[in-house]
Amino acid sequence: MTRISAILFDKDGTLFDFQRSWAGWALDLLTELAQGNPARRAALASALGFDLCAARFRPDSPVVAGTTDDVVRRLLPHLPEWRAEALARHLTEASVAAPMVPAVALGPLLEGLAARGLVLGVATNDAEAPALAQLEAAGVRGAFDFIAGFDSGHGAKPGPGQVLAFAAATGRSPDEVLMVGDSRFDLAAGLAAGAATAGVLTGTARAEDLSDLAGVVLPDVGALPDYLDGIAAGRG
Incomplete structure (x- = not known):
């Protein structure tokens, strides 16, 4: 394996953590959009792949790996009073305030990775503005070069x-990048770019859902230092 010099999360x-960060937010959003109509609330939940009884997203939810535009396309048939642009803007603005729950203690983890000489980045199918706001609120925005x-x-x-943009922006070759994600979209993006891949289980996917696309499947990003040590020692 080429030496890993950059990690894109x-x-x-x-x-x-996906469920702990977004499930409560989704319940509030569905209640707001349904405007007191239980049938509409159920239809919207189904469109989002959200289990109202369990208050959890299903693994096949478009919210897990899709973009805001994907979510808007799913919701619009049930919201005739909304226009696509307005709904997309509303979702983006609402997501800025979502109470994000770190999968692990991110500050020490990211500081430790940077101390190894690794450059770090974030690539999300969320919009850029809420991503920046959420990383800032978590106190880790400054840890990322991209x-x-x-x-x-x-x-x-x-x-x-x-x-590819992360590799170019940080002066790395794509094969020096480790793409870390919880969905098949994340891992497929990494492979398409020529990067190494690592799956984590803090989303909705199981290990068997990711293993064919991942060089390794880890319980969470907190396991990355040990994994990198294993690569350095020739065990990866």
Whole structure:
């Protein structure tokens, strides 16, 4: 394996625990959009792949790996009073305030990775503005040399654009990059760019859902230092 000199993280489900960060937010959003209509609330939840009884996203939810535009397309048939642009703007603005829950203690982890000489980035299918706000609120925005959303001009995952842009922006070859994510979109993007890949289980996917695209599947991003040590020792 080429030496890893850069790590590109997905955001939701990777840096932040997906269900703990977004399930409560989704319940509030569905209640707001339904305007007191239980049938509409159920239809909207179904469109988002959200289990109202369990208050959890299903693994096949478009919210897990899709863009804001993907979510808007799913919701619009049930919201005839909304226009696509207005709904996209509303979702983006609402997501800025989502109470993100870090998957692990991110500050010490990112400081330790940077101390190894690694450059770090974030590539998300969320919009760039809420990504920046959420990373700032978590106190880790400054740890990253590159942050891109689906609307940052590099395309969205599973396309390779964000990974290639990260490599170019940090002066790395794509094969020096480790793409870390919780979804098949994340890993497919990494592979398409020629990067190494690592899956994590803090989203909705199981290990078996990711293993064919991942060089390794880890419980969470906190396991990265040991994994990198293993590579350095020839065990990776």
